[in-house]
Amino acid sequence: MVLEDATIVDLYWSRNENAIYESNIKYGKYCYAIANNILTDNEDSEECVNDTWLGAWNSMPPNRPDKLKHFFGKLTRWLSLNRLRDNGRVKRGSGELKVALEELEDTLDSNADVEHKIELYELSEHINSFLESIDEMKREVFLARYWYMASISEICRSFGFSESKVKNMLMRTRKELLKKLKEDGLC
Amino acid sequence: MLSDDVLLALNTVRDEFLEKTWESLNKQATAQKTHRKISRTALIAAIIAALLVASALALQAISKPEGNSIGWFNNVMEHQEGAGLSATQKDAIAALSYSGGVTASDNGVIVTAESLTVGRYNAIIILGVTFEEGNITPTAQYSFEIYGCDLDVPDDVVIDYGFTQSFYFSDEETNKAYIVIGLDANEEIMELTRFADTFLLNFENLRCRDTESGETTSVEGHWQLPVVLSASPELETIELGNMSVRSSAQLSWPLHIQLPCRMELQNVSISGADITYSQDSKYTQAMMVFGKPVGMRYLEICAVLKNGVSISTVGGSGFTDSDGLVVFSYRWEVPFSLEDVDYIRFGSSKVFINR
Numbered sequence: 001m002v003l004e005d006a007t008i009v010d011l012y013w014s015r016n017e018n019a020i021y022e023s024n025i026k027y028g029k030y031c032y033a034i035a036n037n038i039l040t041d042n043e044d045s046e047e048c049v050n051d052t053w054l055g056a057w058n059s060m061p062p063n064r065p066d067k068l069k070h071f072f073g074k075l076t077r078w079l080s081l082n083r084l085r086d087n088g089r090v091k092r093g094s095g096e097l098k099v100a101l102e103e104l105e106d107t108l109d110s111n112a113d114v115e116h117k118i119e120l121y122e123l124s125e126h127i128n129s130f131l132e133s134i135d136e137m138k139r140e141v142f143l144a145r146y147w148y149m150a151s152i153s154e155i156c157r158s159f160g161f162s163e164s165k166v167k168n169m170l171m172r173t174r175k176e177l178l179k180k181l182k183e184d185g186l187c
Numbered sequence: 188m189l190s191d192d193v194l195l196a197l198n199t200v201r202d203e204f205l206e207k208t209w210e211s212l213n214k215q216a217t218a219q220k221t222h223r224k225i226s227r228t229a230l231i232a233a234i235i236a237a238l239l240v241a242s243a244l245a246l247q248a249i250s251k252p253e254g255n256s257i258g259w260f261n262n263v264m265e266h267q268e269g270a271g272l273s274a275t276q277k278d279a280i281a282a283l284s285y286s287g288g289v290t291a292s293d294n295g296v297i298v299t300a301e302s303l304t305v306g307r308y309n310a311i312i313i314l315g316v317t318f319e320e321g322n323i324t325p326t327a328q329y330s331f332e333i334y335g336c337d338l339d340v341p342d343d344v345v346i347d348y349g350f351t352q353s354f355y356f357s358d359e360e361t362n363k364a365y366i367v368i369g370l371d372a373n374e375e376i377m378e379l380t381r382f383a384d385t386f387l388l389n390f391e392n393l394r395c396r397d398t399e400s401g402e403t404t405s406v407e408g409h410w411q412l413p414v415v416l417s418a419s420p421e422l423e424t425i426e427l428g429n430m431s432v433r434s435s436a437q438l439s440w441p442l443h444i445q446l447p448c449r450m451e452l453q454n455v456s457i458s459g460a461d462i463t464y465s466q467d468s469k470y471t472q473a474m475m476v477f478g479k480p481v482g483m484r485y486l487e488i489c490a491v492l493k494n495g496v497s498i499s500t501v502g503g504s505g506f507t508d509s510d511g512l513v514v515f516s517y518r519w520e521v522p523f524s525l526e527d528v529d530y531i532r533f534g535s536s537k538v539f540i541n542r
Contacts, residue, residue, distance in 0.1 A: 030209070051447045054535075056443040058435075078198055078438075079446065082474075097194075104193055123196040131204060143208040143274055147197050158212045162292040183482075 003069045012060035019060075020053040022137070027069055033078040037149035038097050039081040046082055052076045096149040104146065104174065113182050123186060130180045134173065141166060142173045252356050254365045256280040256284040256302040259313055259355060260521045268496050272521070276284065279459050279524040280304060282421045285314065285502035293408035295319045296393055305418050306460025308379055308516035309502055312414065313355070316393065320363050326399045328354040329364040331410075332392035336370070337385045348372065349504055370416075371502045380416055388412040418460075423525050427455040427538060436474060438482035447535065448484055452514065457531060457540075460498060460522045462488060465512040473507070484532050490519060493529045508530070 003011075003022050011019035031052050035045035054077045064069035100145070133141050141159060144150045150158075156164050233284025252262045257280050261271045272280070295318055302313040316329055322330075334352050349371030357364045368388070372379045391407040429452065436448040445478045455464040474482045500517035507513050530539040 051336060055446040061417060067202050070205050071358060074198055075446075081195070082448070097423050103195065121193055121199075124199040127193065128200060131200060136207070139204060140208045140211050143197075143200065144212050145202055146194060147205065148208065156214065187412060
């Protein structure tokens, strides 16, 4: 039986180590998919997923997340990006991450002031605001690509779009994002 | 702004957006193969359970201290573990310790180096303070206003040692107050006696703070104690070489959270008195992700003895060597025999000894 999120959170709060087992049962697959899209390495991805449970153990209490899935997902994504840096394996990622970075660079860096200093939290707020303002389908394709690091072919298969449509949609969204960030004085 | 920034900033995207995207992604996608390892998960749970048990140790009654090295370390153990030194620990400390045998007197105050415990990189010195006339105040804490040490070295050699002072206890029976001095090799010295083995300890102005009345009085004076530091020839070392350990990082962005991370340690070497290792300087600096400072790593080290007692590191110093590695040395809070060690815990990694 898969436990409710609130029950799993209670396990963490009561320092019951079954919390980790239950987290893995319920969200292990999800977190592994996020890690592996970034790391493209089975062993590293497994370790990042396990690090996610330890991170969760250290953060609950005091945190009491409403939705464990995305709490864990964000932790896994963050740990995976960190893992790449720590490994020093590939300077700026590999697999879909590398391609995704290049896509973003093509759009965002063309006219960007690279000396412009910006706090990440401020950028987060502006990007969140941008994502709220755009069409739902565009948003999902954008996040599938740049949050979950899904490949173009995966996105085509899942959304039922042609490759050119997905690529065009992504390019347009990136340009809109650049425009919005410029308007906001962020680049 | 770089594309990396966007990728990182996306980590705080709203949960409902992620949920819908994930649902869409999995509408027709084939189930991804996962490689869960329940055994590993169970192992993590077991480690956490063990940590919980370790933290549940109760504090027990503390006996009257003794004014020597064994007394001092026994007192530390009683405070921290609720039990004093084991017989083998006492033997190990006795092997590292010897009588200072030097005394200085000024303005009616006699200061004696009662006992010295010397490792490779640090020393603990127990000082006894008595008055030629009058008694010590049993409710007072004694300390020196100014303290330091000089070495007989050429003028162009600048040496810096870490020097700490802490009040130990006042013994009415012997009419003596005890002060503990910690000496750590600092900066680029590493080995405590690399330049000289005779240290001229300097103390000025004895302060007495009555813990009941809150009053502080002072006796002016200058006391110089030439102590000879000599690491015991019986001090064994074990070379553990290079290792990758699981440590912790305190992130400040995007969540204020403590997360596991890895650290690569090199040339790890332990003795019953201390531990030393080297590591890349990136582990000691702010963690940078795509040029942004996001947190700091830290590594807790402790020795766990076969009787379950855990001994932490204290003091310590570090410097960057010619290869760009940061070399650290730490003192064990209480010395022990290497034969008694079960494992050394680096962060959440265990390195077993004697198996």
